[in-house]
Amino acid sequence: MHEDHPEHHEAEPPTEHEPRIYVASLSDDNAGRLHGTWIKAWREPDELLGDIQEMLDTAPTYGAEEWAVQDYEGFGDIRLGEYESLETVSWYAQGIREHGLAFAAWIAHTGYGPEDGADFDEAYEGEWSSVEGYVTAYLEDAGLQAGFDAAVPASLAPYARIDVDALARDLVLGGELFTATTPGGSGIWIFRTT
Numbered sequence: 041m042h043e044d045h046p047e048h049h050e051a052e053p054p055t056e057h058e059p060r061i062y063v064a065s066l067s068d069d070n071a072g073r074l075h076g077t078w079i080k081a082w083r084e085p086d087e088l089l090g091d092i093q094e095m096l097d098t099a100p101t102y103g104a105e106e107w108a109v110q111d112y113e114g115f116g117d118i119r120l121g122e123y124e125s126l127e128t129v130s131w132y133a134q135g136i137r138e139h140g141l142a143f144a145a146w147i148a149h150t151g152y153g154p155e156d157g158a159d160f161d162e163a164y165e166g167e168w169s170s171v172e173g174y175v176t177a178y179l180e181d182a183g184l185q186a187g188f189d190a191a192v193p194a195s196l197a198p199y200a201r202i203d204v205d206a207l208a209r210d211l212v213l214g215g216e217l218f219t220a221t222t223p224g225g226s227g228i229w230i231f232r233t234t
Contacts, residue, residue, distance in 0.1 A: 058080060058081075058082060058114055058133070058136075058137055059080075059081040059082055059112070059113070059114035059115050059132070059133035059136050059137065060078050060079060060080050060081050060112065060113060060114055060133075061078070061079050061081045061088075061109050061111070061112045061120070061129060062076055062077070062078050062079075062109070062110050062111035062112065063076055063077060063079055063091075063092050063095060063107050063108070063109055063110070064076030064107065064108060064110045065095065065096055065099040065101065065104040065106070065107055066104075066106040066107060066108055067099065067101040067103070067104040067105070067106060068099050068100055068101045068104060069108075069110075071100075071101055073100055073101070075095070075098075075099050075100060075101075075104075076095060076107075076110060077091065077092075077094075077095040079091045079092070080133075081112070081114075081115075081129050081130065081132070081133035082130065082133035082134050082136075082137045083130065083133075084130060085125075085126040085127045085129075085130045088126045088129065088130060089126055092107050095107070108122040108123060109121070109122050109123070109124055109129070110122065114133075114136065115132060115133070115136065115144055116136065116141040116143075116144025116145060116148070116223075117141075117144050117145050117147075117148035117220070118132055118136075118144045118147050118148055119148075120132075127154055128153050128154060131153070131154035132144070132147060135147070135160060139160055139164070141222075141223060142164060142167070142220070142222075142229045143160055145220035145229055146160055146163060146164065146220075146229075146231055148220075149218055149220060149231070162232070163231045163232050163233070164229070164230075164231055165217075165229075165230040165231060165232060166229070166230060167222060167227050167228070167229055167230075168227060168228055168229075168230055169227055169228075170208075170228070171208040171209075171211070171212060171217065171219060171228070171230065172204050172205055172208045174208070174217075174230050175204050175207050175208045175211065176204050179202060179204070184202075185202065188200075188202055215233055216232065216233055217230055217231065217232060217233065218230075218231050218233060219231070
């Protein structure tokens with residue numbers, strides 16, 4: 041939507057580092073040894089569990105069974121817990137791999153997980169220079185600006201306008217839109233809440 045508007049930017053390229061997690065053996069951790077592995081997080085949960093089991097099978101501590109996520113990267117604004125479910129980790133990472141860090145910003149704001157059935161594509165309005173730029177493009181694309189201009193008598197045309205700044209502010213303050221700043225602060229991602 042709005043791809044031809046100068047204030048709209050193409051989606052960011054995929055992140056340089058794909059999301060991954062560092063999973064460590066808790067038995068070894070408790071014994072003062074560091075034993076773990078970095079895992080590509082975007083794979084299916086059973087594949088993640090297979091990698092974790094392989095790490096546990098090679099642990100210095102005999103019979104190591106417990107593990108925890110001790111580090112992660114490539115997840116943007118998402119914060120993972122030590123005992124985050126592999127289903128959630130995989131879902132987050134797959135979303136980031138498909139949509140870029142805008143997906144991570146959406147998750148960080150909404151708190152959605154795989155069980156919520158939320159649809160990023162329905163919420164995401166793209167990357168913009170400003171909310172005002174988005175609202176201007178929306179009014180034009182929906183034909184609302186043209187309808188307004190046609191409805192205003194010529195004698196009032198110099199004085200009548202849609203207050204785009206106020207509308208943009210009210211859409212954000214009213215909760216219909218939320219924004220997140222892009223990495224580097226060059227723009228914003230805009231999301232619909234309804």
